[in-house]
Amino acid sequence: MRSRVAYFGVFTALALIFSYVETLIPINFGIPGVKLGLANLIIVIALYKMKLRETYLLSVVRVLLSGFIFGNYFSIIYSLAGGILSLTVMALLKKREGFSVMGISIAGGVFHNIGQLVVAMLVVETFSVAYYVPVLLIAGMITGLMIGIVANEMLKRLVNIQL
Amino acid sequence: MxxxxxxxxxxxxxxxxxxxxxxxxxxxxxGGKGASKVTVKVDGVIQGTYSLSEDQEIEINGGTNILQIKNGRAKMIEADCPDQLCVHQKAVSMNHESIICLPNKAVVTVESSESSEYDAVAN
Missing domain, CATH: 1.20.5 (Single alpha-helices involved in coiled-coils or other helix-helix interfaces)
Structure with missing residues (x-):
């Protein structure tokens, strides 16, 4: 029990640091809203290593903390919607056999973007952002794949940790 | 494997x-064809409709954003928000393309002069 709490703290700290590192990387894909999603790496690892309940908690804590430190009221709402939808889809796919870490992560990346787009539609009360869907789908797929490849390598080396 | x-x-x-x-x-x-005007909405309420054929600068929401129309394309050139995402977005000219400034809830949408069936569905 004690080590579970300690690991939760370490995971939260890692996710927060990755959020920070991401703000330092000056990659601008030229498309608003598209970013690497480094912190999702920690969420994917947690999905495989922690209980689902704790992974949800980690995701929410991560979004709230990084939102208050680096973002604003809006970015918290978008990240929360994207993060929770993405984690739900990843957890459902993981229950079904046959998907690799990369596949799970791809679904996570795509649905993270979809969740944010849905909130954006509700906030600005327009559906004209729908034309933006293909861009976000492909972008989410590519970033999800990259995160998935790294997560796969990390999980191979983290076999001794099981929470 | x-x-x-x-x-x-x-x-x-x-x-x-x-x-x-x-x-x-x-x-x-x-969509995509017959685009001729831009509609500016703030918080879901239409602020105004402007022709794409005439070059102009439009103040949105009392000056929080400035939209520039030049050579048949609309581009957000100024915004008072910290992220500046709408300013970095490329100029829009195709039907149903839009620029959105989330912090100020401002939406700029390119539309055709006559409403098509697609408009009714999309809106």
Whole structure:
């Protein structure tokens, strides 16, 4: 029990640091809203290593903390919607056999973007952002794949940790 | 096999690409033509409609954003928000393209002069 709490703290700290590192990387894909999603790496690892309940908690804590430190009221709402939808889809796919870490992560990346787009539609009360869907789908797929490849390598080396 | 992408992963990738292509095709074939004006909405309320054919600068929301229309294209040139995402976005000119400034709830949408059936569905 004690080590579970300690690991939760370490995971939260890692996710927060990755959020920070991401703000330092000056990659601008030229498309608003598209970013690497480094912190999702920690969420994917947690999905495989922690209980689902704790992974949800980690995701929410991560979004709230990084939102208050680096973002604003809006970015918290978008990240929360994207993060929770993405984690739900990843957890459902993981229950079904046959998907690799990369596949799970791809679904996570795509649905993270979809969740944010849905909130954006509700906030600005327009559906004209729908034309933006293909861009976000492909972008989410590519970033999800990259995160998935790294997560796969990390999980191979983290076999001794099981929470 | 253990480390590579599995069959279901490829299926997932295939589905995502198909959906993306489908949405793009729908957008290109149904929208995309006859764009001639931009509508500026703030918090869901139409602030005004401006012609794309005449060069002008429009203050949105009492000056929080400034929209520039030049050579038939609309571009956000100023915003008072910290992220500046709408300013970095490329100029829009195609039907149903839009620029959105989330912090100020401002939406700029390109529209055709006559409303088509697609408008009724989309709005």
């Amino acid at each position: 253990k480390n590579g992408l599995k069959k279901k992963d490829w299926m997932l990738i295939g589905i995502i690409v198909c959906v993306a292509v489908l949405v793009t095709l729908v957008h290109v074939f149904i």
